[in-house]
Amino acid sequence: MPKRRYGNYVLVTGASSGIGKATALLFAERGYHVYALSRRAEEKTQTVGDGSITGLAADVTKPQTLEKAFSQIKELNIVIHCAGLGVSGSAECTPDKAARLQMDTNYFGVLNVNRFALPLLRKNSESLVLITSSVAGFIPIPFQSHYSSSKYALEAYGEALRMEAKPYGVRVCLVEPGDTKTGFTAARTYDEPADSPYFEKCKKAVERMEHDEQNGKDPSSVARVFLRQASRKNPKARVAVGFIYKFFAFLIRILPVKLKQFILSIMY
Secondary structure: OOOOOOOOEEEEEOOOOHHHHHHHHHHHHOOOEEEEEEOOOOOOEEEEOOEEEEEEEOOOOOHHHHHHHHOOOOOOOEEEEOOOOOEEEOOOOOOHHHHHHHHHHHOHHHHHHHHHHHHHHOOOOOEEEEEEOOHHHOOOOOOEHHHHHHHHHHHHHHHHHHHHHHHHOEEEEEEEOOOEOOOHHHHOEEOOOOOOOOHHHHHHHHHHHHHHHHOOEOOHHHHHHHHHHOOOOOOOOEEEOOHHHHHHHHHHOOOOHHHHHHHHHHHO
């Protein structure tokens, strides 16, 4: 196994489906040893391409399961955070339980994993943390406000970690996919109460989102961005996936707030 830029051992969370699965397969095919962490993982090792995948069963919201999984990892060079879920509903009426689950998975799940991963990463002269953010991390999506909030939180966390961990050789990059065709769409929960004043608008907005996602990019497009950043000496602080989203990322940061919100209200 040839030595890679940051080493050969990679942990991918949310590796049972979607972007996580595509990422685990791509890195294994390119010769990495991948620890594929998910709630439903089969704890066995299989050869894939020039590398291998070892399944680790754990839930990113439950530190005790992560402790067991990390007891099997002796060396780690790259962590790729892909675990996540989506809830939909209005900012006002989404039940607290759904909003807390959103943050527990998308935000605190990353924190939980990193508390076990970073001590291993600091043993290396160079290592890398890749975090799946979203265009929703810089564009507040109507009726996905809690999902957007979880990704906005990750954007701030990732930038702060990038500064804090740099003296220890740990690089951090936020990868921002847009509409991607995965099982994420079908797994999204619809949490708007039937008696909500926003119910019909929310329903139409979510239907539009689902249509865009199912006609979006293949998850391998995101996996390839992770792989490119894993070959860079100085990975970007953040990178949007695809030209159109790179353009959106540029545009949204220079538009006046009123114009930005007008455009989003038309879209959703």
